[in-house]
Amino acid sequence: MTTVIEARGLTKSYGATRALDDVSFSVGPGRIVGLIGPNGAGKTTALKAILGLTTFEGELRVLGIDPRAQRDALMSEVCFIADVAVLPRWLKVSQALSFCAGVHPRFDRARAEEFLSRTDIHLTSRVRELSKGMVTQLHLALIMAIDARLLVLDEPTLGLDLLYRRRFYDTLLNDYFDKERTIVLTTHQVEEVENLFTDVIFINHGRVVLAAAVEELGQRYQQVTLAGEQAARGRALRPFYEREVFGRVAMLFEGRSAAELGALGELRTPSIADLFVAKMQETGST
Amino acid sequence: MNSTFEAAAAAAPGGEPTPAHAPTGRTLLMLVRREFWENRYLWCAPLAVAVLIALSPLLGHGELHLPPFANAESRVALSTLVQWGLLIPLSVVMVICVSYYLLDCLYAERRDRSILFWKSLPLSDRLTVGAKVLVALLVVPLGVCLLGVLAHVVFSVLIDVRLALRGLPAPLAFNLLEWFRTELALLLMMLLAMLWYAPLSAYLLLISAWARRSPFLWAALPLALAPLLERIVFGSHYLWSFLTYRWKGIWQLLALGHTQIVSHDHVRSVGTLLDDLNFREAFTDVDLWLGVAVAVALVLLAVRVRRYRDDT
Numbered sequence: 001m002t003t004v005i006e007a008r009g010l011t012k013s014y015g016a017t018r019a020l021d022d023v024s025f026s027v028g029p030g031r032i033v034g035l036i037g038p039n040g041a042g043k044t045t046a047l048k049a050i051l052g053l054t055t056f057e058g059e060l061r062v063l064g065i066d067p068r069a070q071r072d073a074l075m076s077e078v079c080f081i082a083d084v085a086v087l088p089r090w091l092k093v094s095q096a097l098s099f100c101a102g103v104h105p106r107f108d109r110a111r112a113e114e115f116l117s118r119t120d121i122h123l124t125s126r127v128r129e130l131s132k133g134m135v136t137q138l139h140l141a142l143i144m145a146i147d148a149r150l151l152v153l154d155e156p157t158l159g160l161d162l163l164y165r166r167r168f169y170d171t172l173l174n175d176y177f178d179k180e181r182t183i184v185l186t187t188h189q190v191e192e193v194e195n196l197f198t199d200v201i202f203i204n205h206g207r208v209v210l211a212a213a214v215e216e217l218g219q220r221y222q223q224v225t226l227a228g229e230q231a232a233r234g235r236a237l238r239p240f241y242e243r244e245v246f247g248r249v250a251m252l253f254e255g256r257s258a259a260e261l262g263a264l265g266e267l268r269t270p271s272i273a274d275l276f277v278a279k280m281q282e283t284g285s286t
Numbered sequence: 287m288n289s290t291f292e293a294a295a296a297a298a299p300g301g302e303p304t305p306a307h308a309p310t311g312r313t314l315l316m317l318v319r320r321e322f323w324e325n326r327y328l329w330c331a332p333l334a335v336a337v338l339i340a341l342s343p344l345l346g347h348g349e350l351h352l353p354p355f356a357n358a359e360s361r362v363a364l365s366t367l368v369q370w371g372l373l374i375p376l377s378v379v380m381v382i383c384v385s386y387y388l389l390d391c392l393y394a395e396r397r398d399r400s401i402l403f404w405k406s407l408p409l410s411d412r413l414t415v416g417a418k419v420l421v422a423l424l425v426v427p428l429g430v431c432l433l434g435v436l437a438h439v440v441f442s443v444l445i446d447v448r449l450a451l452r453g454l455p456a457p458l459a460f461n462l463l464e465w466f467r468t469e470l471a472l473l474l475m476m477l478l479a480m481l482w483y484a485p486l487s488a489y490l491l492l493i494s495a496w497a498r499r500s501p502f503l504w505a506a507l508p509l510a511l512a513p514l515l516e517r518i519v520f521g522s523h524y525l526w527s528f529l530t531y532r533w534k535g536i537w538q539l540l541a542l543g544h545t546q547i548v549s550h551d552h553v554r555s556v557g558t559l560l561d562d563l564n565f566r567e568a569f570t571d572v573d574l575w576l577g578v579a580v581a582v583a584l585v586l587l588a589v590r591v592r593r594y595r596d597d598t
Binding site: 048051053054055071072073075076079080081082086087088089090091092095098099100102103104105139 | 308312313315316317319320323324395398399400401402403405406407408409410411593594596
């Protein structure tokens with residue numbers, strides 16, 4: 001199978017700020033990639049580059065296409081939802097369906113209608129009459145009816161309550177995702193969706209801090225929780241992050257063997273959220 | 287790593303046979319419809335005016351004082367005069383609507399960030415902007431001409447019926463040839479106006495694509511300040527002359543001011559303008575087509591700005 005996204009040396013500056021600083025990564029088909037970083041880390045800029053919405057330096061191929069040169073061709077195979085509701089407020093639901101059906105060769109109107117029938121959204125409503133959650137559902141319905149190979153979601157559930165967020169990701173996973181498709185997702189709510197990811201890319205200050213498949217993480221990173229008096233022994237093995245929890249200390253290690261660490265205390269694979277916090281602190285961000 | 291790139295590039299065109307685009311004609315039609323969904327004033331305002339003037343014979347007392355020379359010929363001429371006259375309020379409304387539309391369309395989609403939705407669909411910037419130009423310079427003007435025709439028909443029938451009910455003679459007489467000649471003259475003038483003002487339209491569109499805020503101010507200020515500055519700094523008024531020329535030059539060339547449709551004892555059919563006006567010279571005027579070329583360049587620039595502007 002071919003690579004879906006291949007980025008090498010992406011660099012982009014806004015004035016003196018480097019939004020992307022020599023960023024390289026690749027994404028294969030059938031993956032769900034979490035692009036994770038603090039505010040202003042460059043996530044959105046990276047996504048914009050992938051979608052051909054911004055200029056940049058470096059080499060980038062999305063589905064074999066340079067997004068700078070052939071944006072509109074790319075968009076028939078790529079879908080995206082930007083970080084806030086961008087459906088125009090005047091648009092009627094029925095108009096949204098007609099429009100997508102009219103301009104998108106891979107849009108399946110029946111599928112979108114079927115999905116909408118499971119929600120409280122009426123075809124005659126205008127976007128401005130819908131709640132924020134419903135607008136996201138509508139957008140998801142449109143996106144899911146498009147037979148695209150790559151779906152890019154930039155904070156798609158920002159500002160939604162837990163019920164809508166959960167429903168959003170459940171629908172995405174159950175009704176949309178399959179082995180042919182790839183999803184790239186940025187989010188602030190890492191804990192909520194970390195089970196979703198097959199790959200994570202951590203980005204901070206415009207640089208890739210970590211890029212790995214989730215199944216590799218267990219081999220590369222270990223978390224040991226040990227009693228406070230054992231801390232010195234743990235520190236001898238040079239953890240890259242430690243945190244005190246209820247008198248016990250949780251330490252994160254990279255590339256240590258289970259035998260080495262098991263003797264210290266309770267050993268487990270760190271959660272993506274813990275790893276993220278650790279990596280961000282290590283690379284200078286709070 | 288290089289081989290990965292080449293493999294990806296080579297594999298791309300060989301996917302499923304689904305076309306990358308919907309047929310361009312269908313896409314364009316959809317884009318044009320979209321503009322009328324979003325900017326309802328584009329059809330609501332002219333329609334309201336057309337209805338108002340079509341039904342205006344129902345208002346008032348219906349006393350129409352015919353000129354003393356009301357023979358058959360002048361009743362036909364009077365009808366063509368009404369045909370023209372009704373189009374004037376419609377055109378005024380159209381100019382306001384279209385100017386506002388051109389200045390707003392590419393700005394509004396950035397302001398409400400819906401541009402990110404439109405850009406998530408396989409639509410080229412060129413086609414999207416092209417559809418907007420088409421709406422402003424062709425679809426709306428033609429629609430307004432059509433509304434003018436319909437309004438004229440209803441207006442004439444209502445006038446005739448109203449006067450007939452009072453036993454008064456019909457003041458307007460319909461003549462297909464003169465109607466057609468008048469319609470042709472009006473259409474030609476409309477087309478000429480669209481071509482002559484195309485650079486101004488394209489300028490508004492470019493400001494709309496470019497301005498971060500207050501596109502109205504950005505569009506108006508240079509036009510108002512530049513001639514003033516030139517006057518103050520250089521004491522000359524080339525810019526002002528140029529702007530006035532771009533405002534009315536084509537109508538002078540057409541010799542619109544030199545023909546008299548209505549004189550103190552005579553009314554001529556508006557259709558006679560076809561013979562009297564210099565349509566041939568106007569449509570082959572170099573400045574007209576230079577202006578169109580500038581307009582094309584400005585529109586292409588607006589396309590480029592929309593493509594690369596990154597402020598959402």
